Amino acid sequence: MQFPGRRKKVIGSSQNDLYDHCLQFYGQPPLENISLTEFETFAVERLKLLKSVENIGVSYVKNSEQYVKKLDAEFSSLNFPLRTELGDRRVQGGTSEYEKRRKDHISHFILRLAYCQTEDLRRWFIQQEMDLFRYRFGELTSKHKTDFLHKNNLKYETVSAEEKKSLKDKLITSSYGLSGITVEEYDFYKVPFQDALDLVRTRKVYLLAGNAYIPHHEIVTIVLNDFRTRLSKALAMTARSLPAVQSDERLQPLLSHLSHAYVGQDYSIQKNMGKISLEQIDALSGKSFPLCMRHLHKALRENHHLRHGGRMQYGLFLKGIGLTLDQALQFWRSEFVKGKVDADKFDKAYAYSVRHMFGKEGKRTDYTPYSCMKVILSNPPSQGDYHGCPFRHSDPELLKQKLQNYKVSPSGINQILELVKGMHYQLACQKYFELTHNVEDAGFSLNHPNQYFTESQKLLGGGLEIKKEVDMSQRSQENPANMTRPSQANSKQAHEEMGDLDSFFQDE
Amino acid sequence: MSTSDYDPACLPDLLPLYYRRLFPFSQYYRWLSYGGVSKNYFQNREFSFTLKDDIYVRYQSFTTQNELEKEMQKMVPYKIDIGAVYSHRPSQHNAVKSGTFQALEKELVFDIDMTDYDDVRRCCSAADICSKCWTLMTIAIRILDRALREDFGFHHLLWVYSGRRGVHCWVCDDAARKLSVAARSAVAEYLSLVKGGEETVRKVVLSDPIHPFINHSLSVVERYFQQYAIVDQDILGSKESVDKVLAVFPVDRYFFKEGSSVSYDLHFSCVSVKSNSKKGGQYFDKEIMLQYCYPRLDVNVSKGVNHLLKSPFSVHPKTGRISVPIDLKELDTFDPFEVPTISLICEELEKPRAEEAEEDDMKDKENEQEAGERRRIRDYKRTSLAKYVKVFDRFLEAMARSRKGEMLKKSGEIEKDSVFHIHLILAFTLQMD
Numbered sequence: 001m002q003f004p005g006r007r008k009k010v011i012g013s014s015q016n017d018l019y020d021h022c023l024q025f026y027g028q029p030p031l032e033n034i035s036l037t038e039f040e041t042f043a044v045e046r047l048k049l050l051k052s053v054e055n056i057g058v059s060y061v062k063n064s065e066q067y068v069k070k071l072d073a074e075f076s077s078l079n080f081p082l083r084t085e086l087g088d089r090r091v092q093g094g095t096s097e098y099e100k101r102r103k104d105h106i107s108h109f110i111l112r113l114a115y116c117q118t119e120d121l122r123r124w125f126i127q128q129e130m131d132l133f134r135y136r137f138g139e140l141t142s143k144h145k146t147d148f149l150h151k152n153n154l155k156y157e158t159v160s161a162e163e164k165k166s167l168k169d170k171l172i173t174s175s176y177g178l179s180g181i182t183v184e185e186y187d188f189y190k191v192p193f194q195d196a197l198d199l200v201r202t203r204k205v206y207l208l209a210g211n212a213y214i215p216h217h218e219i220v221t222i223v224l225n226d227f228r229t230r231l232s233k234a235l236a237m238t239a240r241s242l243p244a245v246q247s248d249e250r251l252q253p254l255l256s257h258l259s260h261a262y263v264g265q266d267y268s269i270q271k272n273m274g275k276i277s278l279e280q281i282d283a284l285s286g287k288s289f290p291l292c293m294r295h296l297h298k299a300l301r302e303n304h305h306l307r308h309g310g311r312m313q314y315g316l317f318l319k320g321i322g323l324t325l326d327q328a329l330q331f332w333r334s335e336f337v338k339g340k341v342d343a344d345k346f347d348k349a350y351a352y353s354v355r356h357m358f359g360k361e362g363k364r365t366d367y368t369p370y371s372c373m374k375v376i377l378s379n380p381p382s383q384g385d386y387h388g389c390p391f392r393h394s395d396p397e398l399l400k401q402k403l404q405n406y407k408v409s410p411s412g413i414n415q416i417l418e419l420v421k422g423m424h425y426q427l428a429c430q431k432y433f434e435l436t437h438n439v440e441d442a443g444f445s446l447n448h449p450n451q452y453f454t455e456s457q458k459l460l461g462g463g464l465e466i467k468k469e470v471d472m473s474q475r476s477q478e479n480p481a482n483m484t485r486p487s488q489a490n491s492k493q494a495h496e497e498m499g500d501l502d503s504f505f506q507d508e
Numbered sequence: 509m510s511t512s513d514y515d516p517a518c519l520p521d522l523l524p525l526y527y528r529r530l531f532p533f534s535q536y537y538r539w540l541s542y543g544g545v546s547k548n549y550f551q552n553r554e555f556s557f558t559l560k561d562d563i564y565v566r567y568q569s570f571t572t573q574n575e576l577e578k579e580m581q582k583m584v585p586y587k588i589d590i591g592a593v594y595s596h597r598p599s600q601h602n603a604v605k606s607g608t609f610q611a612l613e614k615e616l617v618f619d620i621d622m623t624d625y626d627d628v629r630r631c632c633s634a635a636d637i638c639s640k641c642w643t644l645m646t647i648a649i650r651i652l653d654r655a656l657r658e659d660f661g662f663h664h665l666l667w668v669y670s671g672r673r674g675v676h677c678w679v680c681d682d683a684a685r686k687l688s689v690a691a692r693s694a695v696a697e698y699l700s701l702v703k704g705g706e707e708t709v710r711k712v713v714l715s716d717p718i719h720p721f722i723n724h725s726l727s728v729v730e731r732y733f734q735q736y737a738i739v740d741q742d743i744l745g746s747k748e749s750v751d752k753v754l755a756v757f758p759v760d761r762y763f764f765k766e767g768s769s770v771s772y773d774l775h776f777s778c779v780s781v782k783s784n785s786k787k788g789g790q791y792f793d794k795e796i797m798l799q800y801c802y803p804r805l806d807v808n809v810s811k812g813v814n815h816l817l818k819s820p821f822s823v824h825p826k827t828g829r830i831s832v833p834i835d836l837k838e839l840d841t842f843d844p845f846e847v848p849t850i851s852l853i854c855e856e857l858e859k860p861r862a863e864e865a866e867e868d869d870m871k872d873k874e875n876e877q878e879a880g881e882r883r884r885i886r887d888y889k890r891t892s893l894a895k896y897v898k899v900f901d902r903f904l905e906a907m908a909r910s911r912k913g914e915m916l917k918k919s920g921e922i923e924k925d926s927v928f929h930i931h932l933i934l935a936f937t938l939q940m941d
Contacts, residue, residue, distance in 0.1 A: 173717040193660060194683075194691050201694035203719050210661025210683070 019101040021144070022081045023136050025152050025227060026234075030106045036250055039110060043258055045078050046107035050128040055445045057131055058419070058427050063138060071135055080104055113245055114258035116238040120377070121259055126231055133227055137220050145219065154223065156189040159213060164188060167206065167213070174206035175215055187216045196222050260374050276322045278331055284321075288456035290429055290449045291390045292375060293317050295402075299386035304339025308353075309379055309387040313370055315357050320369035320450035325358045371448045372426050391416070391425040408435050514828030514849040520560065522850045523584045523823065529887045530853060531580070531821060532897050537573035538904055540590075542680075543911045552612075554591030554598040556816050557583055566591075566816075567598040586825045589816040593685075611814035613686055616662075616679035616695065619817065620648045623673060624804040630741050630749065635826075637673050637844060640740040645675050646839055647732050648803035651725045652677060653836060655699060659721060664907050666900075667834040669847055671824025675834065676817060680907065689811055696810040701725070701802050710756045712798040714791040726794055729801045737800050756796060820900070823850050832896035833903065848892035856891040 034042075052074040060067040075081075081100035108129070115125035140148065149156070164171065164183060171183050178186075196212040198221050199205035206213040214222060246252045276284070285297040296314040300306050306314065311332075318328060332354055333346045341350070355361045372389065381388040390399055396417055403413045412435040419428035430446040433439075437459050444455050541550045555568040570576040580588075592611035594601070601609045622641060626633045631640040649667055656662045656679060666678040687695070701722065704711045714722065737743050744750050809815055820831050828849035834842055888897055 170720045173723075174719050176717075193694075194687070197690055197694040201697040203698050203721060206720060207659040207698075208661075209658070 019098055019105070021148060021151060022097070022101060023133070023140065023144075023148055024101075024105065025230060026105065026108050027152075027230070029109050030102075034106065038106075039251075040254055042103050042107040043110040043114070043254070045080075045103070046111055047258060049074060049078050049080060050111075050125070050132065051445070051447075053128045053132050053135075054124075054424075055427070058422075058424050062131065063135065068135065068139070111258065112235060112238050113242065113251075114255045116235040116242060117259065122232070122235050125235070126228060129231060130224055130228055134220060134224055137223060145216075149219070149223070154226065156191050156214075156219075156222075159188040159190055167208070170206050171213060171215075174213070175204060175218070178215060182215075189214045189216070189219060189222075191222055195225060197225065260371075260377060276327075278323075278327060281318075281331070284453075287460060288453050290446075290452040291402075291432055292388065292429075293449055293453075295390055296386050300335055304335050304337075305341070307385055307387075309381065309385050311350075311353065312357070312367075313375060313387040315354060316367055316369040317449050317453075319357060319367075321453050325355065325360065328354050328358070369448070369450050372429070372446060375449070376425055389425055389429075391420050391428040396420060403432070406436070408432070513855070514851045516825060516828070518851060519586060519823075519825060519828075520584070522854050523586070524581065525854050525857070526823065526850055527577075527581045527584065529857060530891065530893060532888060532900065533573055533577050534885075535897065535900055535904060536821065537576065539680075539900075539907075542682075543908060545911065546593075548597075549593055551597055552594045554594060554611075554814075554816070555819075556589040556591060557585035558587035558589075559583060559585055567601050569598040569600075571597075586823070588819040588822040590819045591816040592814045614813050614815070616684040616687055616692055617810060617815070617817050618652060618677040618679075618696075618699075619670075619674065619806055619809040620645060620652075620676075620803055621670075621674040621806065624806070628741075628800045630743070635673050639843070639845075640736075642844060643732055643736040643740065644801065644803075645844075646842070647728060647736075647801050649675060649677075649834070649836070649839060650728045651803055652699060654724060654728070655721060658724075659698075660695065663910065664903070666820065666903050667836065668820045668831050669829070669834055669842075669844060670818060671822075671829040671831045671847075672827050676831075678817075678820070687813075689813055692813070693807065693811045696805055696807040699803070700805055700807065701798055702804050710795070710799075712795040712802065714795055714798075718791070718794075722798075725802060726797065729797050733797050733801060737797070741800075743800065753796060756792075756799060830893065830896070832893070833899040835895075835899045848896075853888075853891040853893050857887055859890075 053071065056067060056070045056074070060070065079100055081097055081104050111125065115121040137145065137148070159167075161184075168180060168183050171188065172178050172180060190211045191214050193200050193207055193210055193212045196205060196214060199212060199214065199218065200207065205218070246255065281297065282301075285294045289297065293314060296306065296310050299310065300314070315328065315332070318331070323331065329351055332350060333343065336346050336350060337343055352361060357367055359367065375387070376389045376392045379387070381393050390402070394402070399420070400413055400417065403416065404410075408416070412431070416428045416431050416435075419425075419431060426446045429452070430442045430444075433442050433446065433452060433456065437456065439459065442455065444451065446452060537550065540553055551569060551571050553569060554566065555570070556564065556566045557568055558564050568579070570579060591598075592614040595608065595610045595612055596604045622629075622632075622637050622644065623634055625641070625644055629641045629644070631638050653665060653667070656665060656677070662679050662681045662684055664680040666680060668676045668678065670676055698721070702711045703713075742749070743753055809817065818831060820833060822831050823829070824831065828851055829844075829847045830850060830853070832847055888894055
């Protein structure tokens, strides 16, 4: 791909051929110039799409009605191509079908650059792209499916009518839901068994002389296998040519950001600054902190110390929930001083790093609180560390114990552990949210610890009261039992202030 | 009997003789070279040896047949395993940049072990076998051979007796050797019907529709079931074993009517069972037959491209038996207790026709290698090993023919007549071996 300039070139008519089907295998990279803005926008939108694919895929049975409905909605809102014809004038908000397909094409290749670098990233990318492909292929009409196969050189022979007749009984008994009539009507494809391993493995297909006899509607499995193989190879090749791309200074930061991307609010602007008092932190940690931050807070209280990784992750989170620099300094100092660090040393060594977090030192970057992606993927904790994502980095047994200590129900714990086993860490945290807040559905897709906090506060009716530093309330100890909604008296008063408070906790 | 003559303590004396004069090196080399179509196929093949005192060495590789012979005669392995064809010579794998030394190809293999049937055989257990339970191997070979040929389209299968309690299958087709790990695992799963270990009572579950593969397998089992299970294994012969059969099904859902005889002298078909439930259980009779007879594979053996498996013609140190190829045409009469032991064939060797031996020795001094081969060919032919080497020869010939056929197909311009002529020449050449 070439990105020499900032001008957007008009695409020649030969490119129309490339986009004459709404679905593609992404065999050919795009050969046009695009602007950096478009580059970034396309990439971010596709990433949003893939993350939705992931979330929806765990919340609903894949390819069920609800699943399809939800994905359809995402597609529309993000302007990706559905199944309409190219010339279809049913334009939504000005983006033509052609432009959507172009975006689909280009964004896929950009994300390849970002996601080819490690096994984990590649696996994630391939998984979501496959689910996405399966969904889109499934939505095609029969004719479009055949068109697609032919366009992409999946020249599988169809089985002749005579052969079908002679094999009729065998074909009926080899696949689900086939009858004599459907066998006659449907096309069957003869596919070498190596290309149909999923069907062979589960014995859901008729095999003869090394060929699998696949009914038309099952062909998607075959196509998917092909897709996965091609994409896997392509990613490996991309990884090898990556150094050349990364040397382009305009792209390197963007690509690196994408692969750790949190695509959404980044909580760098504290609208709710100064609304939290230090005394509330203990209670809040039990009620509204995600598990990682609760863990860090507890470790800090117990050890009167946190190492760098923990300080960064927790410190930035606190900034995100609204602590001011002064509050932060007071918070950290008071805790560290209880430990082995005297006030002087704190001021000399640790205060600097707190100020740094707030952008008051060094290159004055106002650091943004870490998103879940970042916490999960970067900087894994080692001995003596308390940062990271407990669902990702804790041994399942220990995680179980911890959840038991926090009075999570046994069935809830099992659900969480299942999600952890499937590597759906954010969903596990979401489940933790649902269990500790006593709701069926969190109502949001968890991406960021501060989002957890915000949503929790929203749910709990914003039972915060604005208190000044001096005015000590007696809620200093963390009270695990108090995880459900605040008591009646409180909520009434809170309710009145809610109108005001709520606005502070709204997402943009 | 051949077995009673074998004493493992004699191995150190017998093995050198075996490797010098009986092991069919030229056929072995011919097999593993696969017609020389791929460069360095033999050179990049891994062998592993277990030497005296259980010393195990991996990553053995050889550049020529001669080198293979010399090394084996020098090291005198007690056990020989064959591994994969790698990207580089296995003996030099340490010199290769890490990550680039990779297993590329290997035959698709299956290992059927009698111990995996211990829960359903009453005559023996663990490493023991007898003529009564050997039928299980016959059934396994028939079912798998059919499936691998008819369903998967493979042609070149070598079935080998492992030397003690099971059989191995080497699928040597080109396509088979190139299969990925995922493909091997898929083939093995397709062929698996008996699932579950100690904790599982009901190991076979059938539901509609019954796949043609299962029906084919059932017809094989049914052929043998009466004799094997009812008579030989006598599974209905005692209350205990009948209970075991019935334990496979939740007894409360069924009741069964015996024949009039109280002594459980039943034919299986006389046991009628009434099912109370609509869902499942309608195939219980098939499930029982399969659970008692269907082949039990170890998927892990088949999955790995780099998995090492006992080599044909190696000796089994505990029994002394040679791992010989099995002739499927005589499968029903194959008797593992008639398979020659190393002591038997060495004995047979020592009964020379003395004058002939001296004459040949003189001729042989002229050309060492040829001499060695000629002598060896004469030698094994004098022993019980001969007929098994013949089976191996036929197997190799079939592969050679098929390779020529492939080559001819590729150069498609050849006229029909000339094809016929070439076939004649080739057939003539092959017989010269």
